[in-house]
Amino acid sequence: MLELNRYLGAPIHRSDGQLWGKVEDVVVTGVSHPLVHALIGHADHRLWLITWDQVERFERTSIVLATSVEPTALEARPLEELQQAQFLLKRDVLDTQIIDVAGTRVARVSDVLLDHAHAGQLEVVGVDVGVASVLARLGLHRLGRKVPQKVVRWSDIHLTSDRGHELQLADENALVHTLNAAALKHLLAVVPAPDARQILDHLDDQTTQAVLADPTLARRLVLGSRRRFTRLQPWHRP
Amino acid sequence: MSTTSAPTRTSLKLRWLPLLAVLGPGLLAGLSDDDPAGITTYSVLGANYGYQLLWVLLLSTIALVIFHNLGARMGVVTGQGLIGLIRQRFGVRAAALGLTVLVVANIGTTCAEFAGIAAGFELFGISRYISVPLAAIIVSLLVVRGSFHRVEHLFMLLATVFIAYIAAGFLSHPNWGQAARGLVVPTMPLTRDAVLIATATLGTTLAPWGLSFIQSYAVDKKLMPSDLKFERIDVITGAVLTGVIGFFVVISCAGTLHVQGVKINDAADAAKALEPLAGSLASALFALGLIGAALLAAAILPLSTAYSITEFSGGQAALDSDFKHARGFYISFGVIVTMGALIVLIPGAPLIPILVLTQVLNAVLLLPLLIFMFIIARDKSLMGEFVASKTSSAIYLVTIALITLCVGALLVLG
Structure with missing residues (x-):
């Protein structure tokens, strides 16, 4: 299992051993099974796109470019250059809030876990949401090793970052489109309010009716702010 | 020919109904800035400089409107609190550092709130060993x-106690002409003490915990982007009321203590000193206002801290959650309340150094937080x-440049 944090900021060398730059972010393609598509490198005060086939070796201590590779220079904001179903692991996943749908909880990503897939590719398999990775990133490695990781499988996650949420809504195989009414109710109760409204807009009529049978969710999602005019609604917890 | 008819009276009423529903974050974040530290600063400002520095209060209120509005907007649009957003945008190190300073400063400020409760009740002859634990239990049970909804309603009810300051202001028979002049004509004696009190006024009005609170609270209230126009009204109302109450505290002291040359050290002193000058009703109202303000802030400070800690760790931070789903949130709240109350009750605890350190930490933290907010606001x-x-x-x-000047002055002269 590879941990994203150990590779962010890692040095990238040319095939002749000369230092080229460092890893800034990782581009992945696919929502349900994201595969590493490219690295974003930082060199000469600008960002570069290094496609995965241009990477000769990807090890913690040694990331080496293939012979005679010239990475593509990116504009200042790589967002515009991303293609459909592509997102960035550092910008769109790391340190963002996620919903662990299986564990019915809200969490924040401390690390992204990758594993080797077929044909030399790397796949995102899960995230760590525990404090172990936070401690390690703060330089408290010894303390971090004493705390176990809290791993959530990628297949159980709904992302709340702008790009992540948008891609999951657009991909019909994404988790959000496979949930039953009970799981959807929980998800809609904990995602940020604007995201919840967008998810609701993507549901079919039958599921929408089932979800809105819950009066608390109905107040939150359908009536918008007007329902809150009923300021005298019960004082006990819903 | 246009077919649009004038809106009926009913539709106009309905259009403004959501405002009542949205009201809350701006009002509470603003009014809780008028906490004992704030009342003390305004009292000293009025007692020492009369009406002359009222314009500082006006400028502080404008800065409060600008940044509380931004904080509420960031919360509503992103669905995340400030510390959570800082971790997402600037990484774990920046967020951990910001959170650590914020938590230490917030514990210090919570101590100041409980010290205000103690001082306020002692004016009515009630021992701090009764008032402080009781206040801690009440705010904990409430949250x-x-x-x-219950928490928000009771907070708002508590905030009505601030009317006491307006009444105290009228009872002190201020010179309204001079007050109006002081509010709009910026003059200032160029002395170290005057610069310090002006800076402290800005610092007590625009506090780091207020910025993080308004954002987290707007998220917890589950406001939608469509609520933003009403939320702006809520923020402006809250900030203006904060300024108005500060104004009445200043004129209460300016019209009495300043005229008679009475020097005070804190808000409780001001309440005591008001009695022979403005009558026992004015003095009692001032003390009552102090207690109410301290209770409100003693609940909001730990709540703001619990929101921030939970946002950093990523757990659920919502008043509607039960203990099982929001363990970290409730434990953080309990620990902060307990620490704040206990420190005030320990005989011989170094309260003054704690409060001074808190003021410095708040001043140091304010600038990076504002810069983080600025960068996030510009991030598409x-x-x-x-x-x-x-x-x-x-x-x-x-605004950030002006605040930098003030914070720099505070750190150099303080």
Whole structure:
């Protein structure tokens, strides 16, 4: 299992051993099974796109470019250059809030876990949401090793970052489109309010009716702010 | 020919109904800034400088409107609190550092709130060993047992105690002409003490915990982007009321203590000193206001801290959650309340150094927080269509520059 944090900021060398730059972010393609598509490198005060086939070796201590590779220079904001179903692991996943749908909880990503897939590719398999990775990133490695990781499988996650949420809504195989009414109710109760409204807009009529049978969710999602005019609604917890 | 008819009276009423529903974050974040530390600062400002520095209060209120509005907007648009957003945008180190300073400063400020409760009740002859534990239990029960609505209603009810200051202001028979002049004509004696009290006024009005609170609370209230126009009214109302109450505290002291040359050290002193000058009713109202303000802030400070800690760790931070789903949130709240109350009750605890350190930490933390907020406000990937325009950005920058000057002055002269 590879941990994203150990590779962010890692040095990238040319095939002749000369230092080229460092890893800034990782581009992945696919929502349900994201595969590493490219690295974003930082060199000469600008960002570069290094496609995965241009990477000769990807090890913690040694990331080496293939012979005679010239990475593509990116504009200042790589967002515009991303293609459909592509997102960035550092910008769109790391340190963002996620919903662990299986564990019915809200969490924040401390690390992204990758594993080797077929044909030399790397796949995102899960995230760590525990404090172990936070401690390690703060330089408290010894303390971090004493705390176990809290791993959530990628297949159980709904992302709340702008790009992540948008891609999951657009991909019909994404988790959000496979949930039953009970799981959807929980998800809609904990995602940020604007995201919840967008998810609701993507549901079919039958599921929408089932979800809105819950009066608390109905107040939150359908009536918008007007329902809150009923300021005298019960004082006990819903 | 146009077919649009004039809106009926009913539709006009309905159009404004959501405002009542949205009211809350701006009012509470603003009014809780008028806490014992704030009342003390305003009292000293009025007692020592009369009406002359009222314009500082006006400028502070404008800065409060600008940044509380930005905080609420960031919360509504991103669905995240300030510390959570800082971790997402600037990484775990920046967020951990910001959170650590914020938590230490918030514990210090919570101590100040409980010290205010102790001082306020002692004016009525009630021992701090009764008032402080009782206040800690009441605010804890309120937050732990209540739903979001109950907590919000009771907070708002508590905030009505601030009317006491307006009454105290009228009872002190101020010179309204001089007050109006002091509010709009910026003059200032160029002395170290005057610069310090002016800076402290800005610092007590625009506090780091207030900025993080308004954002987290707007998230917990589950406001939608469509609520933003009403939320702006809520923020402006809250900030203006904060300024108005500060104004009445200043004129209560300016019309009496300043005229008679009475020097005071804190808000409780001011309440005592008001009795022979403005009558026992004015004095009692001033003390009552102090207790109410301290109770409100003693609940909001730990709540703001619990929101921030939970946002950093990523757990559920919502008043409607039960203990099982929001363990970290409720434990953080309990620990902060307990620490704040205990420190005030320990005989011989170094309260004054704690409060001074708190003021310095708040001043040091304010600038990076404002800069983080500025960068997030300009980040299209986080704010989408609500990204700050060039005009708004320029206003933020000018305000940050002015605050930098003030914080620099405080650190150099303090």
